[in-house]
Amino acid sequence: MATNTRSPQLIDRLPTVRGRLEASVPLARHTWFRVGGSAEVLFRPADAKDLAEFMAATPDDIAVTVIGIGSNLLVRDGGIPGVVIRLGQGLSGITVEGATICAGAGAAGLHVANAARDGAIAGLEFLCGIPGGIGGALRMNAGAYGTEIKDVFVAARAVSRDGALHDLGRDDMGFAYRQSAATAGLIFVDARLAGWPGDKEAITKRMAEIQSTRRTTQPVRTPTGGSTFKNPHGAKAWELIDQAGCRGLGRGGAKVSEKHCNFLVNTGTASAADLEGLGEEVRRRVLAETGVCLEWEIQRLGIAAGPPVKEVGT
Numbered sequence: 682m683a684t685n686t687r688s689p690q691l692i693d694r695l696p697t698v699r700g701r702l703e704a705s706v707p708l709a710r711h712t713w714f715r716v717g718g719s720a721e722v723l724f725r726p727a728d729a730k731d732l733a734e735f736m737a738a739t740p741d742d743i744a745v746t747v748i749g750i751g752s753n754l755l756v757r758d759g760g761i762p763g764v765v766i767r768l769g770q771g772l773s774g775i776t777v778e779g780a781t782i783c784a785g786a787g788a789a790g791l792h793v794a795n796a797a798r799d800g801a802i803a804g805l806e807f808l809c810g811i812p813g814g815i816g817g818a819l820r821m822n823a824g825a826y827g828t829e830i831k832d833v834f835v836a837a838r839a840v841s842r843d844g845a846l847h848d849l850g851r852d853d854m855g856f857a858y859r860q861s862a863a864t865a866g867l868i869f870v871d872a873r874l875a876g877w878p879g880d881k882e883a884i885t886k887r888m889a890e891i892q893s894t895r896r897t898t899q900p901v902r903t904p905t906g907g908s909t910f911k912n913p914h915g916a917k918a919w920e921l922i923d924q925a926g927c928r929g930l931g932r933g934g935a936k937v938s939e940k941h942c943n944f945l946v947n948t949g950t951a952s953a954a955d956l957e958g959l960g961e962e963v964r965r966r967v968l969a970e971t972g973v974c975l976e977w978e979i980q981r982l983g984i985a986a987g988p989p990v991k992e993v994g995t
């Protein structure tokens with residue numbers, strides 16, 4: 682059902698939708714870090730057709746940003762101007778065909794892994810430890826324990842800024858370590874992922890091992906954004922951060938996790954500026970100590986509420 686919480690400004694220039702369209706929605710509740718300002722307008726499409734029609738009818742000068750489950754995002758305190766599209770329930774269907782899973786971009790990795798287990802499909806267990814959705818996993822080429830999305834990818838569909846629906850194959854995705862070179866601005870709406878016939882008991886056991894290892898090695902019960910920096914070629918980001926003496930380092934309510942020092946955590950009172958500033962301080966110290974310039978894995982979106990955080994190297 683359409684929900685239009687109308688404010689004069691941007692929302693009045695937007696088309697009527699079947700999903701939810703709301704002005705000034707705080708994004709902290711939509712990100713794992715639990716920080717950040719508001720979306721000028723938040724759109725939650727009812728389905729892929731609703732999304733495509735919205736994109737086709739939205740004037741070109743309006744900025745559009747897509748987010749998934751927000752597990753790899755730092756939304757700055759000044760929020761995100763324009764329309765933020767969040768793919769959730771309306772695009773979270775999962776179906777099983779032989780050893781292939783078709784999943785909506787809003788489906789959680791855990792639910793896809795569970796469906797694969799129930800269908801005795803092996804090879805998708807790694808998704809049970811990645812707390813994001815399939816759209817985010819495609820954009821980030823998410824992976825763990827030696828398997829990445831690219832290894833199980835068959836095809837995807839995406840909507841472009843003009844509302845056209847595109848079929849994408851492997852060559853269109855340009856997968857690399859924690860990124861996809863798929864055309865910027867494409868919004869993935871679903872994907873086909875393939876495993877192979879497996880033993881349900883062995884799959885269940887593997888998923889339990891993954892989840893137990895995560896609980897032991899990562900601060901999964903604290904607001905976080907997962908791995909903050911990509912592993913540089915031939916090195917581990919956490920080792921460099923440890924070597925630079927940053928384990929436990931704090932800034933405002935932000936802290937480098939004691940448990941896994943490539944994770945930043947919000948101890949409860951952090952702002953996005955605290956987290957981004959701490960991340961840059963870690964980059965500065967690692968560069969000074971090891972000569973390596975760490976690259977952010979976490980996606981930083983939106984505008985600062987105060988002076989922008991100064992980036993190492995600028």
Ligand SMILES: Cc1cc2nc3c(=O)[nH]c(=O)nc-3n(C[C@H](O)[C@H](O)[C@H](O)COP(=O)(O)OP(=O)(O)OC[C@H]3O[C@@H](n4cnc5c(N)ncnc54)[C@H](O)[C@@H]3O)c2cc1C
Nearest residue numbers: 749750751752753813814816817818820823824825869907
């Ligand atoms: C505790 C914890 C553990 C984690 N462990 C891992 C791990 O082991 N391996 C790993 O790879 N990641 C890990 N992550 C990071 C994160 O879970 C993954 O990157 C995940 O795939 C992001 O999905 P999301 O739905 O949360 O995307 P978001 O964080 O919402 O967005 C991430 C990026 O994807 C884009 N995006 C989202 N949806 C779409 C879409 N439909 N179409 C186009 N672009 C889209 C966004 O614009 C943004 O650039 C971890 C995070 C946490 C908090």
